[in-house]
Every structure is written in C-alpha cells, then in structure tokens.
Amino acid sequence: MTTPPDLRAGAAAAFGSPLRSASARLGEVLLERRLVEPELLESALRQHRRVGTPLGTVLLAREAITRRDLYSALADVWQSELVYVDPQDIDPALPPRFDPALLAEQGWVPLRVETGEDGRTTAVVAASGRPCDQVEEHVRAVLGVDAVRQFVTTDWDVHRALRVAWRNQLIESAVNSLRERSPELSASRVVTRPQVLVLLLLLAATVAGLLLWPSATVLVLVAALNVAFAGSVFAKLLIGLAGIASEDVPREPESAGERIPDEDLPMYTILVPAYKEASVVSTLMHNLATLDYPREKLEILLLLEEDDPETFEAALAAAPPEIVRVLVLPDSTPKTKPRACNIGLAFAQGELVVIFDAEDRPDPDQLRKAVAAFRDGGDDLVCVQAALNYFNADENLLTRMFTLEYSAWFDNTLPGLDRLGLPIPLGGTSNHFRVEPLRELGGWDPYNVTEDADLGIRSAARGGRVAVIRSTTFEEANVAVGNWIRQRSRWIKGYMQTCLVHTRNPVRLVRTIGVWKSLGFLLLIGGTPLSFLAGPPLWALFLVSLFFPSVLGGLPEWVQVVALVNLAVGNAAVVFFHLLAVFARGNYRLAPFALLAPLYWVLHSVASYKALWQLVSKPFYWEKTTHGLSTHVHATPAVAIPQQRVGEQ
Amino acid sequence: MTVLVAAVVCGVLALVAGVVFARSAVVVPGTAAAGSGAVLVALVPPALPGVVLAAGILAALVGLAPAWVRREEALAAVRSVAAPADVGRWLGRWRVDRAFAAFLVLAFPAVATAAAVAFHTWATSR
Structure with missing residues (x-):
C-alpha cells in the first residue's frame, strides 16, 4: 500500500507540532499495517482537525479500528511496547499505595516492582498515554524505586485493572468519601x-x-x-x-447561529x-x-x-x-x-x-x-x-x-x-x-x-x-x-x-x-x-x-x-x-x-x-x-x- | 361601597387580562385573569355565573387565536414535543382541547372560591 504524501503531512499534523516527530507516525503506521484505508484516514484527519480530538479517538468513535490495534500502533509511535494487563498479575502490595481516582484520571496502573541483579529496583507501569515524566516522578515518589519502565496498554485495560485490583479502594471511596470528609x-x-x-x-x-x-x-x-x-x-x-x-x-425556533x-x-x-x-x-x-x-x-x-x-x-x-x-x-x-x-x-x-x-x-x-x-x-x-x-x-x-x-x-x-x-x-x-x-x-x-x-x-x-x-x-x-x-x-x-x-x-x-x-x-x-x-x-x-x-x-x-x-x-x-x-x-x-x-x-x-x-x-x-x-x-x-x-x- | 369598587376593579382586570391571555398566548395574564375572577367571586358570590360565562367566551377565543398556534409550533420545534395534532381540532383552526383547558384555567379558581365561601357560610350557620 502506498501512502499519499498529503496524508503523511496530515498524519504528521494530527498531534500538533510540539510532538510532531513522534505522533506524526500514527497515520503512517496505521497505513503501513493496513489497519485503515487512505480515504478513511483522510476523512478521520479532517474530522480530527475540525473537532479537535486526537486522531485515534476519531477512529475509535467511527469504529474504524479496534482498540488493541490502535494502541499497538500508538506503542510503535511512542517507541514503547504494548502489554496486556491481567489484573490478577498486579502485585497486591501496590493498590493500597495508589489512589484509584488519580490513576483513572491519568490513565495508568503500576504492575509490579522488579529487582535487578545489581539490586536496583524498577517499577513496571502500564499506561494508556504516552510515557511521561509525570508518571515516573509520581511512581518514584510513592515507591522509592530507582527506575520506572512504562509500557503501553489500552485505556480499557487500565480501567479493568482498576476495577479489579483497586476494588476495595473504589468501594471505600464511593461509599465513604463524603462520610469521612464531611460526616455532618x-x-x-x-x-x-x-x-x-x-x-x-x-x-x-x-x-x-x-x-x-x-x-x-x-x-x-x-x-x-x-x-x-x-x-x-x-x-x-x-x-x-x-x-x-x-x-x-x-416565539420561534432557535436559529442555527447560536450553535x-x-x-x-x-x-x-x-x-x-x-x-x-x-x-x-x-x-x-x-x-x-x-x-x-x-x-x-x-x-x-x-x-x-x-x-x-x-x-x-x-x-x-x-x-x-x-x-x-x-x-x-x-x-x-x-x-x-x-x-x-x-x-x-x-x-x-x-x-x-x-x-x-x-x-x-x-x-x-x-x-x-x-x-x-x-x-x-x-x-x-x-x-x-x-x-x-x-x-x-x-x-x-x-x-x-x-x-x-x-x-x-x-x-x-x-x-x-x-x-x-x-x-x-x-x-x-x-x-x-x-x-x-x-x-x-x-x-x-x-x-x-x-x-x-x-x-x-x-x-x-x-x-x-x-x-x-x-x-x-x-x-x-x-x-x-x-x-x-x-x-x-x-x-x-x-x-x-x-x-x-x-x-x-x-x-x-x-x-x-x-x-x-x-x-x-x-x-x-x-x-x-x-x-x-x-x-x-x-x-x-x-x-x-x-x-x-x-x-x-x-x-x-x-x-x-x-x-x-x-x-x-x-x-x-x-x-x-x-x-x-x-x-x-x-x-x-x-x-x-x-x-x-x-x-x-x-x-x-x-x-x-x-x-x-x-x-x-x-x-x-x-x-x-x-x-x-x-x-x-x-x-x-x-x-x-x-x-x-x-x-x- | 368599597366592596363594590373593588369588585368592579377585579371584574375589569379579569376581562382585560383574559383578553390579553387569549390574544397573546402567554400564561401570565391568564393567571391574573383567573385570580381576579376568584377575588371578584369572593367579594360578590352572585357574580359566579357571569365569571364562568366570561371564562367560556375567552376560552373560545383561546381556541381560535393564531398566537396559540405559533406558540405550539415553536414549542414543538424547541422541546421535541409532538407538533400540534389534528386531534381536538374542530371547524378548521379551532381546538376544543385548548379551549377547554383555557376554560378550566379561567373558571376553576372562581368556582373553587365560590365553593369555599359557600362551605364556610354553611359551616358557620349550622
């Protein structure tokens, strides 16, 4: 499949100039993997520019691509690896140390802490967003580890992991948050x-x-x-x-101008x-x-x-x-x-x-x-x-x-x-x-x-x-x-x-x-x-x-x-x-x-x-x-x- | 004398507000007309038949007035309610259901007031 040059440019613009070098590749990756047709990508790019939401979101909303395919492509773009998160594999010691509301808002979950042969500790994290310093700093601050490895996973995987592994915290927060903050x-x-x-x-x-x-x-x-x-x-x-x-x-129907x-x-x-x-x-x-x-x-x-x-x-x-x-x-x-x-x-x-x-x-x-x-x-x-x-x-x-x-x-x-x-x-x-x-x-x-x-x-x-x-x-x-x-x-x-x-x-x-x-x-x-x-x-x-x-x-x-x-x-x-x-x-x-x-x-x-x-x-x-x-x-x-x-x- | 003047004022107010209600398709003057009619009946209970008759005539106007049709069309456009239906139409534009609803709005307070006054009179004279 040949990728038209204008589409490459459009894909490059999809995530805005500051992240241009990395994000530009999403459209190209999707085309290379034959996950979308050029016409569809072109239409999605137009919608992305018109509405202002990320290209991936547009494609998902149109059901033009599966979540896993999208995140797999994004992992490629972000130069990371896609992982499947099984909630049962999350270290049970971790959930009590992280606020599920914050994790849900930022879209990531800690998976485990690994200790290397040299004694250095590394926290493994799966995130539905681009690997970033903010997550790394937070994990370091909470766990005191030497390093943080960030993998990519789907937002649905993050949510499922939260629902299962953070179950007690979610219940506690939903049921008792107001009672504890303002009992009166x-x-x-x-x-x-x-x-x-x-x-x-x-x-x-x-x-x-x-x-x-x-x-x-x-x-x-x-x-x-x-x-x-x-x-x-x-x-x-x-x-x-x-x-x-x-x-x-x-007195009359609202005009379209107010839209x-x-x-x-x-x-x-x-x-x-x-x-x-x-x-x-x-x-x-x-x-x-x-x-x-x-x-x-x-x-x-x-x-x-x-x-x-x-x-x-x-x-x-x-x-x-x-x-x-x-x-x-x-x-x-x-x-x-x-x-x-x-x-x-x-x-x-x-x-x-x-x-x-x-x-x-x-x-x-x-x-x-x-x-x-x-x-x-x-x-x-x-x-x-x-x-x-x-x-x-x-x-x-x-x-x-x-x-x-x-x-x-x-x-x-x-x-x-x-x-x-x-x-x-x-x-x-x-x-x-x-x-x-x-x-x-x-x-x-x-x-x-x-x-x-x-x-x-x-x-x-x-x-x-x-x-x-x-x-x-x-x-x-x-x-x-x-x-x-x-x-x-x-x-x-x-x-x-x-x-x-x-x-x-x-x-x-x-x-x-x-x-x-x-x-x-x-x-x-x-x-x-x-x-x-x-x-x-x-x-x-x-x-x-x-x-x-x-x-x-x-x-x-x-x-x-x-x-x-x-x-x-x-x-x-x-x-x-x-x-x-x-x-x-x-x-x-x-x-x-x-x-x-x-x-x-x-x-x-x-x-x-x-x-x-x-x-x-x-x-x-x-x-x-x-x-x-x-x-x-x-x-x-x-x-x-x-x-x-x-x-x- | 004071009661008579007050009754006349209420009667005039009820009529004027009622006409505005019928012609403008706004509920506020309808409320004012209904309230004035009720006060009039409280002051002069024998005025009830006249108030009910006036309510009937005004309600007939509500059933015809083009302003109500425009109001319904605008409501249908904005509130996703069904457009004015043919049900209840009679003689072309006249809507029986709208006229009857208007009659109830205009006449009910006066009738309720008359009933309350009559009950009070009966109860205290037992």
Whole structure:
C-alpha cells in the first residue's frame, strides 16, 4: 500500500507540532499495517482537525479500528511496547499505595516492582498515554524505586485493572468519601443525638400534655400542624407564581447561529447507572445515538452491578458502540444509584458529566444546551438541570397524573425556584455537572436515596449555583400503582433524609446559605413530606368537624379559618398549577385530569407513611422502580435525528 | 361601597387580562385573569355565573387565536414535543382541547372560591 504524501503531512499534523516527530507516525503506521484505508484516514484527519480530538479517538468513535490495534500502533509511535494487563498479575502490595481516582484520571496502573541483579529496583507501569515524566516522578515518589519502565496498554485495560485490583479502594471511596470528609453532611447517620433529644422531648411533652391537659394539647397540635401546613402551601404558591412569571415561551425556533462549533465543545461523560434494566438497556443505545454531539467528545459509561448478569448480557447483546464503556461495579452496600455514580465519576474523563437513566430519551440538543448554559452561566454554576417529562403520558390515569405533576414541577416549580434564588433540588436524571466542582463537593451521598435533591442543597451551601435549561428528557411514567408507591416512598424518604441532614445544625445552615434559602429549603424539602404526612389526620379532623361539629367546637376560630384556607387554597393551588402545566407543552388533553389532583395527593400520603416507616426500619434501602412496563418503551422513539447530527460528517 | 369598587376593579382586570391571555398566548395574564375572577367571586358570590360565562367566551377565543398556534409550533420545534395534532381540532383552526383547558384555567379558581365561601357560610350557620 502506498501512502499519499498529503496524508503523511496530515498524519504528521494530527498531534500538533510540539510532538510532531513522534505522533506524526500514527497515520503512517496505521497505513503501513493496513489497519485503515487512505480515504478513511483522510476523512478521520479532517474530522480530527475540525473537532479537535486526537486522531485515534476519531477512529475509535467511527469504529474504524479496534482498540488493541490502535494502541499497538500508538506503542510503535511512542517507541514503547504494548502489554496486556491481567489484573490478577498486579502485585497486591501496590493498590493500597495508589489512589484509584488519580490513576483513572491519568490513565495508568503500576504492575509490579522488579529487582535487578545489581539490586536496583524498577517499577513496571502500564499506561494508556504516552510515557511521561509525570508518571515516573509520581511512581518514584510513592515507591522509592530507582527506575520506572512504562509500557503501553489500552485505556480499557487500565480501567479493568482498576476495577479489579483497586476494588476495595473504589468501594471505600464511593461509599465513604463524603462520610469521612464531611460526616455532618452525610445521611449515613439518620439522626444525630441532639435531633433524637429534640424528638424525644417533643414526644414526651405531647404525651404529658395529652395526659394532663388533653384539650389544650390537641389545640396546640392542630394549630401547629395547620400553621406548618399553611407555610408549606404559601411557599408552594409563591414558588408556583414565580414559575409562571418566569414563563419563557419561544416565539420561534432557535436559529442555527447560536450553535456552538464542535471544536469548542468539551469532552462529555454520560453516566448511565442501570440495575435490573435488561428490558430497556437495548433502547438506551438508540436513544443516546440521537444525541447531537460529536461522538469523539462523548464517553458513555454504562454502570452495571456485579449481581445483575441479565442486564450485562442484554447490554452486550445490544452491541454498544466504542464510545460506550460497560463498567461492572464491585458489589457492596448500600447498593444505591449514587454509589454507582460515584464509581462512574472516578472513571469519567469528561469536563462535564450528566446522568441518564436507562430508559431516558433526552432531547437531541440537550448536551449542547448544557454546554451553552455553563459557558454563559459563570464559574459558580455547578449544575444545570433539564426538564423531565414522560413519553407514555396517555397510557392510563396514573401516567396522566404523573405527567401533569412532572410538568408542574419541572416547567413551573423549578424555574420558580431559580427565579427566586432558592436552592433547587435536582431531579433524578438529566442533571449536568462540571466534573471538578462535583468532585470537590464529594460526589453524591450514597446513603441518601434522593442524592440529587441533597446535592442541590450541598452545592448551594458551598456557594455553587444550579440552573435549569430549556431541554427535556422523556422517561417512562409508572403505569402501576404499587410501582409508583415504591418509587414515591423512596423520593419522600430521601426528602426526609435531606431535611434531617441539613437541619442538624440550623445555625450553620442559615450562615452558609442565608435566611431566604434556608426558609425555602425548610418549606419545600421539609414541608413536602410534612404536608403529605399531615394530610390524613387533617382530613380526619375535617370529616369529624363536618359530621360532628360539636366535637371540635373548642377550636379557636382562627385555627378553623387557617384549616379551611389550607384545605381550599392548598387543593385549589395544586389543581390550578396542574392546569397551567398543560400549557407549557401543549398537553391540553390532560387538563381535565388536573381536577383529580387532590385524589392523587392521597397516594402521596400513602407513600409518605411508607417512607416514614422505611426511614426508621431501612433508611438506606433503595426501592427499585421497575422500568420497561410501559407499552411505549419498545416503540420507536419519536425523534429521528439525521446521522450528521451525531457529530459525523 | 368599597366592596363594590373593588369588585368592579377585579371584574375589569379579569376581562382585560383574559383578553390579553387569549390574544397573546402567554400564561401570565391568564393567571391574573383567573385570580381576579376568584377575588371578584369572593367579594360578590352572585357574580359566579357571569365569571364562568366570561371564562367560556375567552376560552373560545383561546381556541381560535393564531398566537396559540405559533406558540405550539415553536414549542414543538424547541422541546421535541409532538407538533400540534389534528386531534381536538374542530371547524378548521379551532381546538376544543385548548379551549377547554383555557376554560378550566379561567373558571376553576372562581368556582373553587365560590365553593369555599359557600362551605364556610354553611359551616358557620349550622
């Protein structure tokens, strides 16, 4: 095969001038070994110049070459040798001495230490990058060896070695990093001693009051409950109105001129934690393929669990492209999504990271919108949240109610919080982060079952900001009541955990995020479970007052007025915001169902009592939501994206 | 007298905001119209039928107004939602589902307020 001269020049430019002499050879080596055709190399070089990613990455993204062939050629270029790393061959004494996060970030692993006949010690290292002084200095500093030999291996070999040989450290870091760094912010301890003391004192006072002064105690309880409920209703009303005021309806489709050039886009990591999702994992590949982002700048980490071979097999059967990396996570407790995400975060190579669930259908331009939001949002912008909505809204009454609720929450409440400058509890997926601040925050709390809501508050406490973007991810709404209650009880339990964690030291909370945000946090995160829990006793009181008015005749009139206002305004506000929600997306057909919102509220109360029970009995238990039950899951996604939009020319 | 003046102000505000809502395809004035109508009914409960009738007429306008069609087209382009469907269309441009949703938005607060006032009156007079 003859290599055209212009291609040689192009290949020479592939890695930039400082490394020209060595890197120039990659294209030549690939041609010499007949690993790529000249036309393909020419096209890849054009893409490399256009997008700004290494030539090898372009070829891998196009699946034009296998990883091993690429790294074999790179080893030649870097004048080194390619080695296969068997994790079992790594000296067990080495892992405890090296931080797996650093190794994952830099892409190398130490293999062993050899002692020569002359007594000189040499550390053997395998790296997926060019042999460099930085690695050598680090290894020398840690091991005190006389020399370091660096071999080349694939990035996947490095990751597999880390997952196997650094298994314990990875688990330790994912599970206990936040707990050790900031125990006061970890939900690993459900309640602190002062909180227990306060709760016991309140309980004792209530019991004593009921025994000694029953009427007065009931009055105080009813009044306190109603006042707290009124506070939550008022907060939701205010936030909802602010959300309406911030309505931002586009008058015309966005112009192509706003599109960020591909070369300016950062590397993006997509984390997809999937547990027992064999039925939907294959659709994930299709859904993510529709993303309008250069493939060379995408890294998709599919986070699977060791004890879930079905999903692993389904993932392999789906024949994921090269940009998808399947990470089988070491088994440990708590087996939660945030734990999986923390391990994924350790391996993430992107500047930005986003979480999607396995059944998610994100808007194709979501990543670009997030990049634009970060570009324009300032350094304190840590996270942007996309709206969530459902693709199976019309499946049954529950999915209609769920869709209305989500529309009200993501299209109205979150923009309202944003407008009022209140902390935004993140949704379960489609939250996009800058990686570095996220790592500084300690990642997700694996003990918190609404780790997303908690992270939004922790971010605010550190001066970080969360914003919302006008993009949507479509998910599968629960079609079965039992499944819905399982999911909702987890969310409410998480809100309880989050509230308990951040009110351990109320003074510190106010000092770190201010009075306004603290109030918003208490009324929204604390008020939500409280209002669900307060529902049944207040309804019971209402029924008693309706049929036996004399029983509650002793209640002062102001308490009765507050109770009536809560009942009327609370329910009317819920219905009204659900009604308005249909205008955000033109889902007018759902409007009549908004009138049923108070009945939907009853389901929330059922879930809240289950959540309270689990907070006591199984605080870290992750109630798994079963996906793939909808008849719409296996339907062809609604959005068809031209091939060009995935970043290929 | 004060109640009457307040009721007139609310009535005018509800009508003006309602017309803006129907013609501009923006939800904010719709909220203002609905709120004003509710306050009007709280002040003068017998005004409920008039408020509901006005809501019906304004909702009919919402079902027709071209601004709503443009809004839906823009939403469909930006949010990957389905383009305005034929379902719910009647007599060409008129959309029954949009008009009914608008009617509920405009009338519901007034009806809920009337119900609350009636309940309170009944409860206190028992």
